Amino acid sequence: MAGDDVVYTATRLTEKYPNAYSDFYGSATPCVYKSGPDWPGIVREPRPVHGHAIQLAWVSIGTRICDELESVGIIWTSVNPLAYANAGEPKPFCPLIICVGVNPGSLLYEAAVAAAAVVKNILTDAGFPDIEVAFIESVVTRFTGPKLLSFNSLVDRVPDLRKPLTPHSYPYDEGSAALYFRLSKDDDGVVVLACAHVARPLPVYPNTGMTHKKGSQHREEIVMLGTMGYDNAIKAMMATIGDRLQSIDAWNNVLRKLGGPVEGERENVTESRDEHLDLVAKVTRVIQKRTIGFVLHSEKTEVSAESYKFTKDWAHIELYNDKIDWTTFKGNKLWVGGKLSISEYGNMMFPQSQDRKNYSYLEDGLLRAYDFVREAEMHNPQQLDVHGEKCLLIVKNGLTTGTTVGRVNGLESFRRVYEDHGISHKSLEIAVLPYDKTHGKFSDAGDSGSVVLDRGGRIVGILTGGSGTTDKTNITYLTPYWWVEEQVKAKFPGCSLYEVVHYIRHELNTLNK
Structure with a gap:
């Protein structure tokens, strides 16, 4: 019944169905x-x-x-x-x-x-x-590209590991981490949650999943691509790192041809060898300086065994302790400033007068992530929107679209992926709709991996993709955090959200000894 070779013209839909562009007028949805x-x-x-x-x-x-x-x-x-x-x-x-x-x-x-x-x-x-x-x-897409903007625009020294991340050996598929975790109360190790397709991109790595074995020398390291504030700058940084890795290969080829030092060799040969050795050393130092951790665990990207479930697509990246300035680390916080003024954010997220009684704008515009929204509340939220209708209002900060607010749909969506790097599956998704017509789309390419919070800071989910016309995203999809946490706890039972207070207590205990 589906036509494989339908000729695409401006009038091909209206010839048979005159309402093709008026039914969903304003959304550009045919x-x-x-x-x-x-x-x-x-x-x-x-x-x-x-x-x-x-x-x-x-x-x-x-x-x-x-x-x-x-x-x-x-x-x-x-x-x-x-x-x-x-x-x-x-x-x-x-x-x-x-x-x-x-x-x-x-x-x-x-x-x-x-x-x-x-x-x-x-x-x-x-x-x-x-x-x-x-x-x-409507085209379904998985968002890839650089992801989260720094969560504190006021304090540059605050480390934000939710910047674009990429595998050390293949710095072309970038992504971001969503949340920080402690592995257990007895383990000082800190990990960040990321998408598996970011930590181990296909087809560079096989879609088999992996867990780093303790004591193993081999590590799949992750590079942080810097403190860039804009999409183009980050893409430039990615291109630079990629070019440098290629340059290292080229320079090493030159060094192999030059061979080792030989007594009495020509001076220009010695100078060329020293020059290329210096180039390799300098670039290697730059890349190693940005290596912030390694893949501790990555799930095989797949839907659960039952039909139509959420997609397993998460990984844990363990951080190298000496690469983080823990004294300035603020934990799991999301910057909600930027595109929205203080009054605009308050009016949108707390539109009812009774909700604004105890509301005050967040200190430094930082919303702390804590706890999470349960499945039952996602279906039956208790917040009220500007029209007095029950609604779950949410916020995220993505590098591509910045701070945006939206509404969670109470009924699950179904999404089908047709043969993406050998993966074909059908899955459930939680749909996020734009706040209203005036404020535009909730997300776009480059926002994947962003953490989504409700107005109080409870974690709603991790952004994964969207659907819409070929040049416009009308609906955003996320994986609910209540489900992600179930998967994480099954692999790491003692894992919990990182709290800055843990570090403070550790330091106080050290001082009191």
């Missing part, structure tokens, strides 16, 4: 077909779904939708259950619609109409005949 009544061409914005009667059965219903779409030949990329409102209006005019994403140009109108009937039948069987379905063109 619609192949939507069931139900027409939606007038008014600027729309997606809203999260909370408290809907479908909630308890949604994962089961969504799984059936995905499976039956595949059985009729629909190559879907995402399934997002969303509400829609006219921009600025308090109440959604559509409390829930199932948006099925397909790659641009891959689905014919007739096939979409037939597939919509399949989905409608499933919803009717489940007791929800009034829920409509839309087939939209």
